[in-house]
Amino acid sequence: MSFHLPPSALDWQAKVRAFVDEELIPWEIEAEMNGGEIPPDVAARHERIAIGLGLSRMDVPVAYGGLAAPVLDQVVAAEQIGRVTNALGWCYPEAQGWMFEACSADQLERFVLPMMRGERHFCYAITEEGAGSNVDDIVATARRDGGDYVIDAVKWHVTSANLADTILVQAKMAEGRNAGTHGLFFVEADATGISTVRNPAYSHTYRHHHPILRFDGVRVPAANLIGREGEGMDFTYAWFRRERLMIAARACGAAERLIEEARAFAATRVVGGVPIAEHQLVQAMLADSVVDLHAARLVTYEAAAAHDRGLDVKALHARCSIAKLLASEAAGRIADRAVQIFGGRGYMRENVAERFLRELRVDRIWEGTSEIQRLIIANGLMKRGLAGTIGAS
Structure with missing residues (x-):
C-alpha cells in the first residue's frame, strides 16, 4: 500500500x-x-x-x-x-x-x-502527582469568588513552563451546581501565588523544562475561563487528539532520520574488509526498521486524512490513539536498533541515535501512555466494532 x-x-x-x-x-x-x-x-x-x-x-x-x-x-x-x-x-x-x-x-x-504571532508562549498545567493519563483524577480546584476564580493546585511535568508567559490550567469546580466538573483557564505565569516546587532533571537535554508548579490561592479573572464551567474535559480531549497525532508524526520523522543515518553508517563502516551493511544481521535490523516506519507512517497519514474527511470525533479519538501507539513504539525500536548498528559510537551523546534513544522514550508516556492508548482502542472496538474503529475493509 x-x-x-x-x-x-x-x-x-x-x-x-x-x-x-x-x-x-x-x-x-x-x-x-x-x-x-x-x-x-x-x-x-x-x-x-x-x-x-x-x-x-x-x-x-x-x-x-x-x-x-x-x-x-x-x-x-x-x-x-x-x-x-x-x-x-x-x-x-x-x-x-x-x-x-x-x-x-x-x-x-x-x-x-x-x-x-509569537508574542505569547503557552504551557499546559494538567498532570498531577496522582493524576497522569486519566485527567479526571486531578484534585486541583477552582472556586468562584466574585469576579475571579481562585485556583489551588500542584501540577507536575509542566512542559515549557520556564519559557511561557501563559499557563493553561485544568482544575475541578470546587462548589456550585457544576462542582466536580472541569474548567480550563488562561493564567498569567507571573500571577501572585504561583511558585516552582522544584525543577527535576529529565533524560533528555531540552531548553524546555518540566517543573512542578504550585498554585496557592491564585486569583484568575472569570473572563479567563475557557468556555463554560464543566467543558474543560471537552477541550482537553480535543488537545489530546491533536497532540497524539502530532506525536505520531514526529515519531515518524525521527524514525526516518535514524534509518537514514544508520544506513549511511552501515554502508561506510568497514569490519573484516567489508561494509557492515553486507552482514545479514545488520540488514535485518535495517529491514525491520523500514517495515516499522512504513506501517507507522501509513497509519498516521490515514488518521490525518480521516480528520480531513470529517470522520466522527469518537472514531477519530481511536485513530489518533492507534497512530500514537504504533508510531511511538516503532520509533523506540528503530532507535534501539540504530544504536546497535552504530556500536560504541551509538552510545556517544554526539550521535543522533543516542539522543533519540533517550528522547523518544517519553512518547510512550506523555499525552496518554501506551497502555491508555490500548484501552481507548479496545473501548472503541467494543462500542463501535472493527469497522467503526479502523474503517471498513
Whole structure:
C-alpha cells in the first residue's frame, strides 16, 4: 500500500525539511552539550523563520489570519520537525483550531492571536502527582469568588513552563451546581501565588523544562475561563487528539532520520574488509526498521486524512490513539536498533541515535501512555466494532 500525498502536503514537506536540515540540525550538538541551550539570537531566528513559514498558524481559520491547512498537511510538516533532536523543533508557538471554537473573542485577542504571532508562549498545567493519563483524577480546584476564580493546585511535568508567559490550567469546580466538573483557564505565569516546587532533571537535554508548579490561592479573572464551567474535559480531549497525532508524526520523522543515518553508517563502516551493511544481521535490523516506519507512517497519514474527511470525533479519538501507539513504539525500536548498528559510537551523546534513544522514550508516556492508548482502542472496538474503529475493509 502507498499513500499519495497531495501537492500542498509535498510543498510543506519540502520547505519544512529544508528548514530543519539547514537551520535546526546544525545546532543539535551545541544544544546537547550546553543543557539544551543555543545562542539566544539563533533561537530567536529559528522562531522568526518558523512563524514566517506559517507553522504557527497552520491550524488557524482563515478569518483570523490562519492557513486552515488540511490536517494531513499539518502532519507532514510535524513529521519533518520530528527529524531534529534536543527539542530544537519546538521553536515556535502553535495556535490550535479548537481554541477558535472554545475561546471568546476577548480571549482570542488577548491570548491566542498574540501566541500565533509569537508574542505569547503557552504551557499546559494538567498532570498531577496522582493524576497522569486519566485527567479526571486531578484534585486541583477552582472556586468562584466574585469576579475571579481562585485556583489551588500542584501540577507536575509542566512542559515549557520556564519559557511561557501563559499557563493553561485544568482544575475541578470546587462548589456550585457544576462542582466536580472541569474548567480550563488562561493564567498569567507571573500571577501572585504561583511558585516552582522544584525543577527535576529529565533524560533528555531540552531548553524546555518540566517543573512542578504550585498554585496557592491564585486569583484568575472569570473572563479567563475557557468556555463554560464543566467543558474543560471537552477541550482537553480535543488537545489530546491533536497532540497524539502530532506525536505520531514526529515519531515518524525521527524514525526516518535514524534509518537514514544508520544506513549511511552501515554502508561506510568497514569490519573484516567489508561494509557492515553486507552482514545479514545488520540488514535485518535495517529491514525491520523500514517495515516499522512504513506501517507507522501509513497509519498516521490515514488518521490525518480521516480528520480531513470529517470522520466522527469518537472514531477519530481511536485513530489518533492507534497512530500514537504504533508510531511511538516503532520509533523506540528503530532507535534501539540504530544504536546497535552504530556500536560504541551509538552510545556517544554526539550521535543522533543516542539522543533519540533517550528522547523518544517519553512518547510512550506523555499525552496518554501506551497502555491508555490500548484501552481507548479496545473501548472503541467494543462500542463501535472493527469497522467503526479502523474503517471498513
